[in-house]
Amino acid sequence: MSHRARHRTLLLLVVAALSCESGIAGLNEGIEAVVKGDYATAMKELRPLAEKGDAEAQYRLGRMYEFGRGVPVDMAQALGWLRKSAAQGNANAELELGVMYASSDGVKEDGKQAVAWFQKAATQGNPTAQYNLALMYAKGNGVAKDDARAIAWFRKAADQGYAGAQFKLGVAYENGEGVAKDDVLSFANYAIAARDGNKEYVAYRDALGKKLNPSQMRQAQALAADWQVGKPTPGSATAAKDQAVTTAATGASRPNKCSASGAMEGEKFTASNCAVSLYGDQHSVAIWFNEDPISPAEAEKFQTSSYADGAKAGKQRTLVTIMFCPGGGATTASAAAVKSIDLSTNHAKAPLAGIQWSVKAPGDFKVERMTGEVKPGAMLTGRIVGARAKTTWALDFDVKLPEKDAAAGMTCGT
Numbered sequence: 001m002s003h004r005a006r007h008r009t010l011l012l013l014v015v016a017a018l019s020c021e022s023g024i025a026g027l028n029e030g031i032e033a034v035v036k037g038d039y040a041t042a043m044k045e046l047r048p049l050a051e052k053g054d055a056e057a058q059y060r061l062g063r064m065y066e067f068g069r070g071v072p073v074d075m076a077q078a079l080g081w082l083r084k085s086a087a088q089g090n091a092n093a094e095l096e097l098g099v100m101y102a103s104s105d106g107v108k109e110d111g112k113q114a115v116a117w118f119q120k121a122a123t124q125g126n127p128t129a130q131y132n133l134a135l136m137y138a139k140g141n142g143v144a145k146d147d148a149r150a151i152a153w154f155r156k157a158a159d160q161g162y163a164g165a166q167f168k169l170g171v172a173y174e175n176g177e178g179v180a181k182d183d184v185l186s187f188a189n190y191a192i193a194a195r196d197g198n199k200e201y202v203a204y205r206d207a208l209g210k211k212l213n214p215s216q217m218r219q220a221q222a223l224a225a226d227w228q229v230g231k232p233t234p235g236s237a238t239a240a241k242d243q244a245v246t247t248a249a250t251g252a253s254r255p256n257k258c259s260a261s262g263a264m265e266g267e268k269f270t271a272s273n274c275a276v277s278l279y280g281d282q283h284s285v286a287i288w289f290n291e292d293p294i295s296p297a298e299a300e301k302f303q304t305s306s307y308a309d310g311a312k313a314g315k316q317r318t319l320v321t322i323m324f325c326p327g328g329g330a331t332t333a334s335a336a337a338v339k340s341i342d343l344s345t346n347h348a349k350a351p352l353a354g355i356q357w358s359v360k361a362p363g364d365f366k367v368e369r370m371t372g373e374v375k376p377g378a379m380l381t382g383r384i385v386g387a388r389a390k391t392t393w394a395l396d397f398d399v400k401l402p403e404k405d406a407a408a409g410m411t412c413g414t
Helices: 003-010 028-037 039-051 055-067 077-087 091-103 111-123 127-139 148-158 163-175 183-196 199-209 214-226 236-250 296-305
Strands: 257-264 267-269 273-279 284-290 319-324 340-347 358-361 365-372 379-388 392-400
Touching: 003 296, 028 055, 039 055, 055 077, 055 091, 077 091, 091 111, 091 127, 111 127, 127 148, 127 163, 148 163, 163 199, 163 296, 183 199, 183 214, 214 392, 257 284, 267 319, 284 358, 284 392, 319 392, 340 379, 340 392, 358 379
Parallel strands: none
Antiparallel strands: 257 267, 257 392, 273 284, 284 319, 319 340, 340 358, 365 379, 379 392
């Protein structure tokens, strides 16, 4: 077994699907060529598609460079193609990047990066990513150790028929880790995991079965027999609690939080209310920071127009609006991707101090933090600080992007 192969023994790899939904000619042929080991044909079919932006082709090409299939191993190329694919939301590419960072496969081991990539794929429903993310929480690798969140993610993978996760649930119930100790539920989960005949899982099931009395055994066997893929695994009476845990982990239900402070041509300001708009075609975002509360009607109008009025009922208001591309045109936000911001301000005490600028990084501003997905309903978190002339700003936000698209917004480069 090679050095790189040994690194992967603790984390399971997703098995490449033999078909996909893309209608681009040549993709299926390229995938079939990979399966057959005809890498020359695979490269001929996949590379042009990858260069045109096909996410699945980019993922397949990255794997070829990662494992030296038809080409010399080239981890820089592998990372480059996998990142391009992941930037378009390809869950398999996100998973693979997570595995690479978790197992120091061609990159320096980085638990935090691994968790971030597993999280992206797991929230798309990838069971292998859910299992791996659960392991990270269970071990406290790249994230604070949290047995409850580990159980929640194991359960999500188990519900999809992932045997390894079903086995982990059995272990958890047998030992009382992250859940209350329960031998009946432990046996039931072991039995489900052992359906395919895995010798380790069978041994655990049989060893625990010796501890059960006849009544417990009948109950455990009935639970196992009743389970089907897609149904909650035994013990999921706590599913609502698990859902709350995983929702907290993904940030999907966090309330919007935002603050802005600084000076507008020398006039100080603070604002702690905000509204958000998303221009989905370009993956650009606008955020309105306002000193006073923003009414629901105003927030809804901003969502569709990306415009905030500097006056209300004839009175000037203090506000800051920014329009920017969190992912540089891609769907994954990052600090490095934000190159420019359209910045507008208005001050209730000095309306003439307001500005409308297009500011550039790094000369005018710095993005200290930018994470999330630029998609409807996703969370976007960031901190941007900057200064130009007598105007300074520090903008913090943790906001949910609206489900409805704005009619217009900033145009992003690709």
